[in-house]
Amino acid sequence: MGLFDVFKKKEEAPAVAEPQVPAAVEAASGDDVLCAPVAGRVIAMADTPDPVFSGEVLGKGCSILPEEETVYAPLSGTVIVTMGHAVGIMGDTGIEVLVHVGIDTVSMEGKGFTGYVKQGDKVVAGQPVITMDRAAIKEAGFADCVVLAVSNTPEFASVDLAVEPEAQVAAGEAVIRVTR
Template sequence: MGLFDMFKKKEAPAVPAAPAAIEAEAGADVLCAPVSGKAIKMADVPDPVFSGEVLGKGCAVWPEDEVVYAPVNGKVTVTMGHAVGIMSDSGVEVLVHVGVDTVNLQGKGFTGYVKQGDQVVAGQPVLKIDRSVIAEAGYKDCVVLAVSNSAEFEAVELAVEPETTVAAGSVVVKVKRK
């Protein structure tokens, strides 16, 4: 390595190949389930930040699978290993956050399929989670779906009965505009 090699810009790591997309019931005022599993009210998420709706209203899903899909059509605003932020094409700011305290894993057990600035469509894979890594670390693996700009809407509501098993890509949250 020469002296000037240390000043060269490092290439961003390549995004791994993602599994196939699924069909999703995308719409301007709905959020699709990011995973298949049991949908719960935000108040039932075992984390006070989410259950207290500090980061927005929405819901969570106890996952049955390990692939997490985009809940809306939009632009990826942030990726953090265990979480993906998306600004939907209709102006809904969505945070998809996997697990409780999983930030402590520092990315271990998570594979990202998107990067900041990417355009995504509902049903497109955004993350893969290794549920066994999360469980072995003693963390919960619920997948939270939060509308971080909830105050801009009249309502952000669960679109299914709590404790209902939902399929990834099906509507789980409805947003009502003011």
């Protein structure tokens, strides 16, 4: 060791980079409007390739066959649960939603997903909440559809599509209307 080696900084462990959060999208507004959490083709909940969702066990809503990997908050509210592949939000107007990315992706144990929110966070409609790796989901053998379910459906007069099934939507576009 030389004389000046004493003054050299010890090598620090490399910092873990925080995930780069994608930009928010403009979202349709309205107390009883849910926005598309991802751009893609809308499919009726009954046609979602999972009996729990298609049977509306977790609530009425729809699925979207995505064209992109960023998933956005469908309404403004408070995050009540995050699970890597899913996020639950209690809307400021009392609408409770589950945004579930993929079918059977719970078995991926968070691999292929980057979350940007945690329980208790306030979110606004159009804010990024999850990014999915669509290739990893398909490689694992799962469908990558994004399910949007109103989990407290019985509290409302109706939960209906605001667009036709098979419609192409942009992230942030109104897809569900809730009637009180």
